[in-house]
Amino acid sequence: xxNFLNSDEQQQAAILRVADDLRRGQPILVREQTxxxxxxxxxxxxxxxxxxxxxxxxxxxxxxxxxxxxxxxLKVAPKGWPVVGIERPVWFTPEDMVALADPTxxxxxxxxxxxxxxxQEPDILSHAAIKALKIARLLPAALVADLDDxxxxxLAVSAENILEYEHKEAELLTMVAxxxxxxxxxxxxxxxxxxxxxxxxxxxxxVVGDPPRGESVLARLHSECFTGDLLGSLKCDCGxxxxxxxxxxxxxxxxxxxxxxxxxxxxxLTSKLKAYSLQDQGYDTVDANTALGFDVDERLFYPAAEMxxxxxxxxxxxxTNNPNKVIGLERAGISIAERVPHYFETNKYNEKYLExxxxxxxxxx
Ligand SMILES: Nc1nc2c(ncn2[C@@H]2O[C@H](COP(=O)(O)OP(=O)(O)OP(=O)(O)O)[C@@H](O)[C@H]2O)c(=O)[nH]1
Ligand SMILES: [Zn+2]
Numbered sequence: 156x157x158n159f160l161n162s163d164e165q166q167q168a169a170i171l172r173v174a175d176d177l178r179r180g181q182p183i184l185v186r187e188q189t190x191x192x193x194x195x196x197x198x199x200x201x202x203x204x205x206x207x208x209x210x211x212x213x214x215x216x217x218x219x220x221x222x223x224x225x226x227x228x229l230k231v232a233p234k235g236w237p238v239v240g241i242e243r244p245v246w247f248t249p250e251d252m253v254a255l256a257d258p259t260x261x262x263x264x265x266x267x268x269x270x271x272x273x274x275q276e277p278d279i280l281s282h283a284a285i286k287a288l289k290i291a292r293l294l295p296a297a298l299v300a301d302l303d304d305x306x307x308x309x310l311a312v313s314a315e316n317i318l319e320y321e322h323k324e325a326e327l328l329t330m331v332a333x334x335x336x337x338x339x340x341x342x343x344x345x346x347x348x349x350x351x352x353x354x355x356x357x358x359x360x361x362v363v364g365d366p367p368r369g370e371s372v373l374a375r376l377h378s379e380c381f382t383g384d385l386l387g388s389l390k391c392d393c394g395x396x397x398x399x400x401x402x403x404x405x406x407x408x409x410x411x412x413x414x415x416x417x418x419x420x421x422x423x424l425t426s427k428l429k430a431y432s433l434q435d436q437g438y439d440t441v442d443a444n445t446a447l448g449f450d451v452d453e454r455l456f457y458p459a460a461e462m463x464x465x466x467x468x469x470x471x472x473x474x475t476n477n478p479n480k481v482i483g484l485e486r487a488g489i490s491i492a493e494r495v496p497h498y499f500e501t502n503k504y505n506e507k508y509l510e511x512x513x514x515x516x517x518x519x520x
Pocket of ligand 1: 376377378379380381391393396418419420421422427430474475476477480497512518
């Protein structure tokens with residue numbers, strides 16, 4: 156067959172296909188040499204899917220995989236491993252399995268426990284299984300089983316490739332469209348779309364004016380926030396930070412905004428809404444993320460760095476209160492000439508959120 160994609164692109168595309176299947180509740184396989192792990196997202200457990208899973212594995216044993224953060228929330232003693240295996244309890248109903256993944260259901264289905272941790276360090280297949288769920292923007296909890304071959308109709312993908320996926324996506328970004336879009340606060344603005352050659356998610360750069368390439372450009376790295384940016388949600392400070400950045404950069408005569416498709420600090424809009432639902436129950440932004448099994452911040456800064464480089468810049472003056480952004484971008488090869496504080500008035504709904512940013516996530520506020 157003719158190959159339209161090179162091997163990197165094929166590798167990434169295979170992961171996107173697998174992620175699509177996971178999002179429909181279809182199991183996938185992760186592979187390392189001749190070993191296969193069948194992975195099923197726990198949140199899709201029901202009376203049809205679990206028997207189908209069990210039929211495929213036959214006499215083999217299934218187990219559950221969750222993250223260290225979710226384990227902690229479920230009172231499974233940590234071992235220092237980022238992924239934790241637990242035995243599948245005999246009493247586990249499909250509802251229990253969904254509740255294992257999704258703490259927003261804790262009130263409706265209080266989880267019984269106790270859970271028995273498997274005292275074996277998770278291997279590359281287990282890490283890849285959890286990573287695949289995160290790539291698919293699902294909750295990171297899986298029912299898994301070792302298989303000797305690939306059952307009909309299921310997609311398989313290399314564990315190593317899954318673990319390299321995000322980094323590779325950044326390398327495959329290419330500029331695909333560029334147009335003038337005058338913005339309130341910065342009329343001389345151009346929007347530039349970057350798409351990975353795998354066909355994955357696009358990010359947008361906003362170039363204001365014509366900043367000189369050799370100098371440190373004023374820049375804002377902004378993660379998409381549908382609720383704050385678009386709807387004007389008062390729960391966070393994103394909307395003001397975005398319009399404030401456009402205005403400040405406009406006034407300064409030029410600069411860059413990287414508008415990254417990393418909603419909810421990389422967990423996706425649906426999981427962010429689950430985090431919000433936990434916040435309605437009293438959790439703060441940090442505990443809500445970890446109770447769902449995520450890290451506090453799941454973002455990678457390679458894609459933003461790649462866009463900055465492709466636009467011809469190597470050094471920026473970064474508008475942020477988040478020191479991790481400075482570290483992350485520097486690691487990705489961008490030099491940060493200066494950190495420019497980027498702070499706006501609070502309101503009664505986001506006061507607590509900003510306090511938590513200051514006290515728990517190291518923001519310089
Ligand atoms: N998971 C989660 N994400 C949130 C929450 N509130 C806001 N966000 C997301 O956080 C991201 C905001 O990131 P940024 O604007 O880059 O802010 P930051 O990392 O705090 O750093 P600076 O604003 O640069 O200081 C957006 O993607 C929002 O969707 C929350 O409670 N939970
Ligand atoms: Zn926001």
